[in-house]
């Protein structure tokens with residue numbers, strides 16, 4: 001081959017590579033981490049153009065996680081930019097002369113960050129908990145996944161295993177207890193007034209009533225309530241349990257400590273009808289509970305006054 005021709009070709013290639021370098025500097029690729037929480041934009045000349053951070057992920061108590069996400073986004077964006085540059089340069093030196101036409105045809109898509117994939121089962125389980133959305137679930141999972149938080153993760157795992165293996169609802173009243181203590185401590189306590197039965201919707205309602213110190217009887221948690229709007233019938237077995245307990249345990253007064261919403265009112269009306277033939281006194285907590293709120297959120301003083309001032313229904 002003619003030496004002059006070769007030199008001309010080399011100079012040509014060099015010029016085209018330089019042009020390509022300049023063109024690459026104007027092209028960008030994006031990369032997101034944490035399911036889109038942090039996005040980095042890199043240019044083809046391997047510089048970072050910008051970082052975008054979802055304000056929802058900014059948590060002053062967890063700067064470390066944000067740092068992790070930014071680091072991951074930047075690393076991912078630079079790697080994608082490097083790939084893009086390598087592809088363009090390879091097309092240029094292939095010598096087929098078609099690189100210019102290729103330039104626009106090679107799509108560079110941001111890829112999903114695989115960091116969260118192994119955590120997916122945990123994230124999905126966490127996101128089913130009340131008040132925890134997908135983002136919060138991701139943050140909890142990421143935090144638990146860190147090496148220095150492994151002790152917390154193990155503790156949580158132990159506690160959850162215990163929940164499955166030993167924690168029960170009392171077979172009599174529905175309060176939270178252990179399989180070693182069923183019936184629960186309250187049900188077995190001989191100092192309790194067995195003639196008084198306080199009906200609550202949820203086991204969580206028992207604790208605040210106990211704290212008020214104004215009630216010395218026992219409990220019956222319904223573990224649900226009637227929902228006329230959803231067309232639910234009175235199929236709750238806890239209603240039958242209640243009727244049986246009144247007959248068997250010598251109960252003379254049933255105090256309805258239900259919440260103050262429409263479904264609770266419907267449940268109270270239903271129970272009044274259900275218990276009428278049993279000749280038991282049915283009372284309801286005095287007004288004074290915040291409207292629309294729950295027993296579980298009431299303070300002891302309010303609950304104590306509501307119990308003392310209970311009204312016959």
Ligand SMILES: [Zn+2]
Nearest residue numbers: 170173184187
């Ligand atoms: Zn019990």
